[in-house]
Amino acid sequence: MLRTRFTDLLGLSLPVMNAPMSNHSGGRLAAAVSEAGGLGTFGASNGLGADWLREQIAYVRGVTDRPFGVGFITQLIEPDPENFEIVLDNGVSVVIFSFTDPQPWLGRARDAGAITVCQVQSLELAQMAADGGADVLMVQGNEAGGHTGGMNLLPLLVAVVEKYPQLPVLAAGGITTGRALAAVLAAGADGASLGTALLATPEAVEVPDAFKERVVLSDGQDTAFTRLYDLLGDTPWPNGIAGRVYRNRLVREWDGRDDAIAERREELASDVAAARARHDPEVASVYMGQGAGAVNAIRPAAEVIDGICCEAENLLSNLKV
Numbered sequence: 376m377l378r379t380r381f382t383d384l385l386g387l388s389l390p391v392m393n394a395p396m397s398n399h400s401g402g403r404l405a406a407a408v409s410e411a412g413g414l415g416t417f418g419a420s421n422g423l424g425a426d427w428l429r430e431q432i433a434y435v436r437g438v439t440d441r442p443f444g445v446g447f448i449t450q451l452i453e454p455d456p457e458n459f460e461i462v463l464d465n466g467v468s469v470v471i472f473s474f475t476d477p478q479p480w481l482g483r484a485r486d487a488g489a490i491t492v493c494q495v496q497s498l499e500l501a502q503m504a505a506d507g508g509a510d511v512l513m514v515q516g517n518e519a520g521g522h523t524g525g526m527n528l529l530p531l532l533v534a535v536v537e538k539y540p541q542l543p544v545l546a547a548g549g550i551t552t553g554r555a556l557a558a559v560l561a562a563g564a565d566g567a568s569l570g571t572a573l574l575a576t577p578e579a580v581e582v583p584d585a586f587k588e589r590v591v592l593s594d595g596q597d598t599a600f601t602r603l604y605d606l607l608g609d610t611p612w613p614n615g616i617a618g619r620v621y622r623n624r625l626v627r628e629w630d631g632r633d634d635a636i637a638e639r640r641e642e643l644a645s646d647v648a649a650a651r652a653r654h655d656p657e658v659a660s661v662y663m664g665q666g667a668g669a670v671n672a673i674r675p676a677a678e679v680i681d682g683i684c685c686e687a688e689n690l691l692s693n694l695k696v
């Protein structure tokens with residue numbers, strides 16, 4: 376068994392969590408991951424409303440007694456704090472923050488009894504999270520699917536592990552194999568957060584089949600780190616943060632042409648909304664990371680995390696260097 380400060384903190388049997396992916400995860404994925412011995416989570420910054428959130432929490436609790444978490448895109452809490460309040464009122468064990476200064480919210484979450492995990496993309500954000508009393512730092516590298524920063528995982532992970540030896544640290548970005556998990560554990564991480572690896576699972580019911588298929592077909596070289604979809608949307612993202620997506624036809628045509636995008640914004644945004652509705656991966660945003668190259672089939676979440684953790688454990692115990 377791979378035992379770390381993270382598994383001890385939450386009583387887990389596997390040193391992994393699934394990433395809280397807003398609009399791409401819910402109670403089903405969280406329940407499957409928690410029941411399999413990892414930390415199951417889902418994202419709640421999605422505009423799906425209070426009833427949806429309450430249903431997901433109830434679903435997880437109906438399946439498992441194990442801890443689970445709910446994640447927030449931090450800058451979206453203030454404009455619409457209802458979901459944050461629901462999570463605290465319901466005594467969810469872990470609350471996850473990402474992308475901007477979590478300090479205004481950390482105290483509330485801790486006072487409600489939650490363990491706090493802060494996903495950071497820079498040393499500055501890591502410092503804010505540590506100053507605010509985060510229980511766990513999660514370092515996100517540029518390899519990651521979804522929104523992320525510009526730093527690659529290993530340099531940022533090593534810097535954070537060395538700077539905050541008192542805090543458990545998780546790695547996020549490109550962990551889709553036991554080899555990658557073994558590498559970050561060897562570098563000092565206490566575990567990893569998996570997003571892309573768990574998109575292609577039956578439990579990710581929020582992800583259209585055509586998007587799962589793109590992840591399965593990917594060799595890992597067909598992603599882009601782009602602001603295209605952010606320029607067409609309403610979410611405020613901090614400087615340096617952009618989205619890693621499948622480099623589809625729309626991205627190949629428009630990535631980097633910010634002025635031209637601004638001129639055609641309305642038309643492009645409506646094309647993207649229509650593509651999303653018909654699940655067209657060549658125009659809609661398909662968030663996935665470079666680790667997609669190692670995701671070769673749609674498999675149950677428990678099988679995915681168990682396979683990754685077993686492979687990492689074997690590699691680490693047989694390491695001869």
Ligand SMILES: Cc1cc2nc3c(=O)[nH]c(=O)nc-3n(C[C@H](O)[C@H](O)[C@H](O)COP(=O)(O)O)c2cc1C
Nearest residue numbers: 394396397473519520521547548549570571662664
């Ligand atoms: C489809 C998708 C949606 C995501 N949505 C969120 C989100 O809402 N909030 C967040 O903090 N991170 C989000 N992420 C990033 C993850 O938290 C995590 O850092 C990333 O998935 C790890 O890299 P990997 O995809 O290579 O495993 C998302 C990732 C993906 C793939």
